[in-house]
Every structure is written in structure tokens, then in C-alpha cells.
């Protein structure tokens with residue numbers, strides 16, 4: 440009898456095929472909303488890549504991963520009772536429900552070190568945690584990537600990394616694989632980074648580039664999981680619907696808390712104007728950051744919440760103005776919702792973004808004097824919610840929303856760029 444050579448070589452072939460599957464290492468910057476933005480794109484790539492071809496390993500700190508990846512639910516025991524006229528059946532089932540989509544299942548999270556030495560006591564310096572992380576990051580990512588390659592049985596074939604990690608180029612070169620740098624913000628701030636030498640040497644701008652200064656972050660407060668409406672903002676907005684575009688939504692992103700003087704100015708402006716509002720503000724500043732009795736007095740007028748389903752709020756017809764710090768995702772979400780903005784930028788790219796919204800696109804106002812005042816905010820809310828200026832802005836922003844929709848259509852520019860990226864990560868080949 441002849442030996443069955445096919446069956447003998449099968450496991451070997453399968454192993455080879457398995458090893459050859461693209462394995463994309465995704466290196467996330469674990470602070471503010473960077474990791475969440477990167478994960479959003481990776482989820483899209485994972486759903487677009489055929490399930491049998493690619494796997495994604497997502498590297499971030501433990502704290503960041505816990506906020507992004509749902510913890511798998513524990514098996515639960517439920518009792519189902521079915522009653523008919525003749526019999527009673529009791530069935531006990533064990534269900535392991537999962538909210539993860541199949542795209543999510545193709546992405547495996549790996550923790551990297553946060554760089555904080557054991558027993559370390561923070562000194563309260565600005566960006567201290569970022570500094571510790573960045574020092575440990577090159578080695579931390581290398582180690583975690585090695586572990587993921589062993590764990591999955593697949594060598595890494597592509598590195599997609601937050602553009603903050605210049606060392607990712609070196610890691611990709613060591614592995615002889617493509618490096619894709621992911622810029623989480625807009626084109627203006629990217630251009631300012633790319634042309635820094637030109638600005639310094641040719642235009643002699645040596646005192647810092649507007650919008651890329653070294654302004655300090657107020658705090659770091661971990662972003663809560665997005666999407667859920669646990670405080671009931673959306674039903675509350677539904678009740679405001681009879682007066683469309685009449686509500687102000689206020690949020691300063693996942694990191695920034697304005698100074699107390701501006702929190703008080705916002706609160707006083709809301710009370711003085713009577714504008715209905717939803718204000719997303721970290722709960723820890725409610726007690727000492729707001730005027731006495733504000734919460735009680737505005738119970739009927741608006742909602743103060745620690746975290747809001749921002750994307751859904753901005754696309755709700757009742758919302759007519761967005762007071763924002765000009766983080767890139769917030770601006771995109773404002774445009775997608777067709778809402779004019781009142782810009783109060785704080786640090787990094789935000790001032791460039793604010794200039795674009797106010798001066799270039801004409802879909803918002805920048806706060807006068809760089810800080811929010813009661814009178815200034817009352818005036819800006821009036822102009823946007825009730826004035827002709829606001830109507831004009833709403834028309835422009837709605838036109839931009841349509842343009843954005845076109846870019847995302849099957850033949851749109853954004854879809855084209857996405858497909859090029861998909862080609863790089865699934866084949867390792869540069870786009871033509």
C-alpha cells in the first residue's frame with residue numbers, strides 16, 4: 440500500500456501558509472485620543488482585509504488597552520423555561536456572548552510597558568508620564584513585538600505606528616518590512632512639522648511656530664470608552680427637537696480641562712444666555728470649578744456630564760453650536776455633524792486647527808483674546824445660534840459635510856488612500 444503523501448505534508452504546508460500570512464504590528468501612542476483614532480482605522484482595515492489573510496497585533500499600555508478593548512464577558516448561566524399545554528421543559532444553557540465584531544477578533548491587544556519604574560512617585564511635572572513612556576518605548580515595543588511573533592507563529596510583515604514614534608522607522612528597517620506612519624491630526628500641523636527646517640532657516644522663524652509651541656497640558660485624564668449614552672443625552676436632545684439647531688454642545692476633548700476662570704465664564708454665559716446645553720466636563724472639577732449652585736439652577740436648561748456620546752450629539756439636529764478645543768477628531772466630527780464651532784484652542788496643533796476653522800473655512804469663531812469670557816461667549820453663541828453669520832456658517836459646514844461624504848464614497852479620494860494602505864499592509868508592496 441502506497442503512503443498517503445498528501446496527508447503527510449498537509450500540516451507542514453498549513454504551517455508554512457500560516458507563517459506567511461501578513462502580520463501587522465500596530466504601535467499606539469497611549470495618551471489622549473491617539474490610540475482610539477488609530478484603532479478606528481485598524482478596525483476598518485481589519486474588516487476590509489480578507490479574514491484568512493491578515494492578523495493585527497495592537498501594542499499599547501495596559502491602561503490604554505483596557506479602555507479600548509472590551510473585556511470578554513464571563514460565561515453566564517441562564518435558565519430558559521418553555522411552557523406548552525402538555526409539557527414544561529427547563530433548559531440550562533451556558534452562553535458566552537461577545538460584543539466584538541469579527542474585525543475586532545482579528546486584532547489582538549498586547550500590553551507594553553508604561554515606563555514608570557516600580558515605586559516611582561510622580562513629581563507633578565507636565566507630561567511626566569509621557570516622558571517616562573517615551574524613554575522606555577523603543578525597547579518596550581521591540582520586546583512586545585517579539586512576544587507577539589512567537590505567540591502568533593507569524594513574523595511581523597508591516598509596522599503601522601503613530602507618527603510620534605520616529606524610532607518605528609528603525610524597527611521596521613531592522614525587520615525589513617514597510618513602515619506606515621499614522622498622523623492623528625490634520626494636514627496643517629503635519630506640514631508645519633515637515634517644513635520646520637524651512638520655516639526656521641528660510642523664513643527665520645526661530646521663536647516657535649504658531650500652533651506647535653510648548654504649551655503645557657493641564658492633566659491627563661484617561662478617556663472613557665466612547666459611544667455609550669449612560670447619562671441620557673440623546674433622549675434629552677430629542678426633547679429639544681422642536682427648536683432645531685438651538686443647543687450648544689461644549690467639550691474640550693479627552694485631555695484638556697480649561698482653567699477655573701474659564702469654567703466659571705462658560706457657566707455664567709450659559710446662565711445669562713439661557714441657551715440649552717450639553718457640557719462634557721471631567722467630574723473631578725465639578726465641585727471646585729463651577730459657580731456655587733450652577734448645577735441646581737440649570738437642571739432644566741441643560742446637562743453636565745463627565746463623558747458624552749459626542750459623535751451622536753454632533754449629528755443630532757437639535758445641536759447648533761459646538762464649543763471646542765479644536766482637537767482634530769472633534770473638528771472632523773463637528774464638520775460631519777454640520778455644526779458651526781466656537782474655537783478655544785489650548786496646545787499643540789489646536790491653534791492651527793482653530794485658524795483653519797475660523798479664517799480659512801469660515802465655519803466658526805475663535806474666542807477673542809485667546810480665553811473664554813462670559814460676554815464673549817454670550818456674543819458668540821448669539822451670532823451662531825440666532826444671527827445671519829450662523830446661518831452662513833451652517834450652509835458652508837453642510838457643504839463641507841457633503842464633500843466629506845463624497846471623499847468616503849467608493850470612488851472618493853479617502854477610499855482610494857485607504858485602499859493603497861490596505862495594499863501595503865496585506866502585500867508589503869508599495870502602492871502604485
Ligand SMILES: O=c1ccn([C@@H]2O[C@H](COP(=O)(O)OP(=O)(O)O[C@H]3O[C@H](CO)[C@@H](O)[C@H](O)[C@H]3O)[C@@H](O)[C@H]2O)c(=O)[nH]1
Pocket residue numbers: 471472473623624625662665666690691692693694695719745746747748749750765766767768769770772786787788789
Ligand atoms: O465627552 C466626550 C469628549 C470627547 N469624546 C471623543 O474624544 C475624542 C477627542 O479627540 P480630539 O478632539 O482629537 O481631542 P484630544 O483627545 O484632545 O486629542 C489629542 O490628539 C489629537 C489628534 O492628534 C490632537 O488634534 C489634539 O490636539 C490632542 O489634544 C473625539 O473623538 C470625541 O468624540 C467623546 O466621545 N465624548
